[in-house]
Amino acid sequence: xxxxxxxxxxxxxxxxxxxxxxxxxxxxxxxxxxxxxxxxxxxxxxxxxxxxxxxxxxxxxxxxxxxxxxxxxxxxxxxxxxxxxxxxxxxxxxxxxxxxxxxxxxxxxxxxxxxxxxxxxxxxxxxxxxxxxxxxxxxxxxxxxxxxxxxxxxxxxxxxxxxxxxxxxxxxxxxxxxxxxxxxxxxxxxxxxxxxxxxxxxxxxxxxxxxxxxxxxxxxxxxxxxxxxxxxxxxxxxxxxxxxxxxxxxxxxxxxxxxxxxxxxxxxxxxxxxxxxxxxxxxxxxxxxxxxxxxxxxxxxxxxxxxxxxxxxxxxxxxxxxxxxxxxxxxxxxxxxx
Amino acid sequence: xxxxxxxxxxxxxxxxxxxxxxxxxxxxxxxxxxxxxxxxxxxxxxxxxxxxxxxxxxxxxxxxxxxxxxxxxxxxxxxxxxxxxxxxxxxxxxxxxxxxxxxxxxxxxxxxxxxxxxxxxxxxxxxxxxxxxxxxxxxxxxxxxxxxxxxxxxxxxxxxxxxxxxxxxxxxxxxxxxxxxxxxxxxxxxxxxxxxxxxxxxxxxxxxxxxxxxxxxxxxxxxxxxxxxxxxxxxxxxxxxxxxxxxxxxxxxxxxxxxxxxxxxxxxxxxxxxxxxxxxxxxxxxxxxxxxxxxxxxxxxxxxxxxxxxxxxxxxxxxxxxxxxxxxxxxxxxxxxx
DNA sequence: GTGAAAGCGCTAACAG
DNA sequence: CTGTTAGCGCTTTCAC
Numbered sequence: 134x135x136x137x138x139x140x141x142x143x144x145x146x147x148x149x150x151x152x153x154x155x156x157x158x159x160x161x162x163x164x165x166x167x168x169x170x171x172x173x174x175x176x177x178x179x180x181x182x183x184x185x186x187x188x189x190x191x192x193x194x195x196x197x198x199x200x201x202x203x204x205x206x207x208x209x210x211x212x213x214x215x216x217x218x219x220x221x222x223x224x225x226x227x228x229x230x231x232x233x234x235x236x237x238x239x240x241x242x243x244x245x246x247x248x249x250x251x252x253x254x255x256x257x258x259x260x261x262x263x264x265x266x267x268x269x270x271x272x273x274x275x276x277x278x279x280x281x282x283x284x285x286x287x288x289x290x291x292x293x294x295x296x297x298x299x300x301x302x303x304x305x306x307x308x309x310x311x312x313x314x315x316x317x318x319x320x321x322x323x324x325x326x327x328x329x330x331x332x333x334x335x336x337x338x339x340x341x342x343x344x345x346x347x348x349x350x351x352x353x354x355x356x357x358x359x360x361x362x363x364x365x366x367x368x369x370x371x372x373x374x375x376x377x378x379x380x381x382x383x384x385x386x387x388x389x390x391x392x393x394x395x396x397x398x399x400x401x402x403x404x405x406x407x408x409x410x411x412x413x414x415x416x417x418x419x420x421x422x423x424x425x426x427x428x429x430x431x432x433x434x435x436x437x438x439x440x441x442x443x444x445x446x447x448x449x450x451x452x453x454x455x456x457x458x459x460x461x462x463x464x465x466x467x468x469x470x471x
Numbered sequence: 472x473x474x475x476x477x478x479x480x481x482x483x484x485x486x487x488x489x490x491x492x493x494x495x496x497x498x499x500x501x502x503x504x505x506x507x508x509x510x511x512x513x514x515x516x517x518x519x520x521x522x523x524x525x526x527x528x529x530x531x532x533x534x535x536x537x538x539x540x541x542x543x544x545x546x547x548x549x550x551x552x553x554x555x556x557x558x559x560x561x562x563x564x565x566x567x568x569x570x571x572x573x574x575x576x577x578x579x580x581x582x583x584x585x586x587x588x589x590x591x592x593x594x595x596x597x598x599x600x601x602x603x604x605x606x607x608x609x610x611x612x613x614x615x616x617x618x619x620x621x622x623x624x625x626x627x628x629x630x631x632x633x634x635x636x637x638x639x640x641x642x643x644x645x646x647x648x649x650x651x652x653x654x655x656x657x658x659x660x661x662x663x664x665x666x667x668x669x670x671x672x673x674x675x676x677x678x679x680x681x682x683x684x685x686x687x688x689x690x691x692x693x694x695x696x697x698x699x700x701x702x703x704x705x706x707x708x709x710x711x712x713x714x715x716x717x718x719x720x721x722x723x724x725x726x727x728x729x730x731x732x733x734x735x736x737x738x739x740x741x742x743x744x745x746x747x748x749x750x751x752x753x754x755x756x757x758x759x760x761x762x763x764x765x766x767x768x769x770x771x772x773x774x775x776x777x778x779x780x781x782x783x784x785x786x787x788x789x790x791x792x793x794x795x796x797x798x799x800x801x802x803x804x805x806x807x808x809x
Numbered sequence: 810g811t812g813a814a815a816g817c818g819c820t821a822a823c824a825g
Numbered sequence: 826c827t828g829t830t831a832g833c834g835c836t837t838t839c840a841c
């Protein structure tokens with residue numbers, strides 16, 4: 134920077150002002166501005182961001198903490214968020230928690246240390262303390278996909294209860310009676326809401342809720358283990374005529390289990406799944422789902438965060454954006470003939 | 472840091488040494504080290520990374536530039552790289568180029584400015600200049616998935632020629648004669664190699680290469696447009712008895728086109744695809760593919776980069792790791808009865 | 810074993 | 826319009 138100033142016979146201050154777009158406010162002549170910009174371009178000068186951060190405390194960076202960046206849903210959320218963030222001059226650090234609370238905690242700590250300006254977080258179970266800490270420090274952040282019960286925060290997510298209710302109700306209306314529910318063991322809001330939606334739809338149609346028809350597997354298990362336990366569950370509950378899979382990867386594993394058990398989707402067994410996936414769209418028969426509008430979730434989230442970053446975290450009001458999932462009826466759940 | 476030093480009646484130097492694990496080398500007593508560490512924990516002190524970067528010029532950050540983070544392949548690569556990087560004390564900035572050279576360029580510039588220590592890059596066409604610049608600056612970096620022809624760099628990728636050759640040969644051996652090839656318009660090495668593999672397998676069996684059977688669509692087109700052009704292509708070439716899809720997303724769109732055209736995979740038409748996908752595994756019939764060993768690619772890449780970061784970029788020798796894809800025969804390409 | 814002090818590159822308040 | 830200057834928080838050389 135000094136070089137530039139000297140070479141043009143200017144002061145370092147002037148250069149700094151030009152660099153930060155304050156030439157107008159500081160009354161620097163257009164000619165000077167141009168001279169500076171030209172030389173900067175010519176020399177390929179890059180302001181040192183570390184120094185800038187050190188000085189200003191702002192890094193123009195946001196942290197995106199998701200459950201699994203390899204997953205279709207989160208991967209695409211990440212893509213859109215990154216795009217929008219870049220447009221607004223922000224860079225994105227991303228990280229996957231793998232649903233593990235310890236990982237999530239150390240991730241937040243590491244990101245904090247790198248002076249990120251804001252967070253977008255897919256919470257894990259037990260993350261309450263860190264979130265409360267962020268609130269105290271008035272760090273701008275937004276929870277996505279799932280809430281942390283009892284903590285008031287900004288949040289963007291889908292109406293899980295609605296989606297599960299509609300999906301279950303769709304099965305009931307088509308004549309299915311023994312509807313299984315396959316989910317992961319989780320106390321996170323989105324899973325609880327999906328289960329509530331399922332149960333509520335059954336209750337509403339006066340169908341008995343049979344605990345044996347509810348299978349919950351640990352998130353951390355490998356695909357093989359989960360597939361095997363779904364196979365076992367199907368064998369032990371021959372009376373099941375339809376299954377609700379609470380996430381897309383469970384749906385995928387469920388399809389595998391069904392195939393291994395030599396059942397035919399849409400014939401011996403109806404299925405529906407929360408969250409869409411290419412597999413569900415392209416299979417024959419295609420699978421009925423509650424699809425999360427990925428683009429909308431991502432763009433609302435980043436918009437909200439940018440707004441918070443902009444206005445310097447003053448407002449104390451928290452915004453919750455609950456987006457309705459799209460119920461896409463396909464033919465994995467045809468009307469039962471009897 | 473000052474606070475800590477004062478509170479313990481030590482100098483700031485001592486605290487710094489402890490922080491950086493140099494207590495041993497500097498001969499600081501165990502007791503002192505413990506006192507310092509305890510207080511740090513108690514106060515929840517976090518060293519300011521900007522200051523550290525400013526002082527040391529090292530950020531412990533690597534940039535991962537992929538084509539599309541929402542894609543199954545890159546998403547999972549990213550996940551593994553991030554995991555390994557974190558283990559080694561590095562953070563990861565990721566970004567998607569969307570195959571666009573301009574985006575790629577500005578991404579590299581932005582990352583450079585944020586003082587990343589190293590790069591992992593999925594090159595775009597026309598990125599030569601930036602890569603040469605990185606080489607000149609002796610920035611450690613590794614190209615993945617595709618090479619930049621004519622530039623000698625470290626590289627990790629799959630043997631595209633081999634995979635395409637084997638897949639095509641598999642179709643030929645099973646009696647298919649009119650084998651179509653659907654790819655994207657691209658001058659990038661991986662696409663060229665796949666096409667070469669396809670053509671070479673045909674030549675080897677003395678099958679005429681019919682240009683009309685080769686369809687190339689622009690990467691930037693939307694899925695709908697690509698699907699439509701595949702439909703058109705299939706209608707105009709009724710004699711096609713099998714199709715080779717050069718990427719998994721083309722395979723997906725191709726399946727859609729085939730379904731829309733009321734063809735039956737494995738009956739009217741055989742198909743194979745480069746790069747595996749859940750859809751290919753779970754469909755009936757399942758799709759024969761050349762699968763890229765994601766875990767291996769990712770771990771070799773990060774391993775290589777860490778090595779380079781470690782030894783301070785001295786060695787001038789470039790390493791190329793070419794990994795053989797797994798040819799997974801499924802029943803989308805059954806033996807033709809005649 | 811420990812402490813003093815220079816300085817990484819930049820911003821912005823202040824004084825012209 | 827421009828120049829001087831303090832200082833962001835840390836590392837590391839050199840001296841004790």
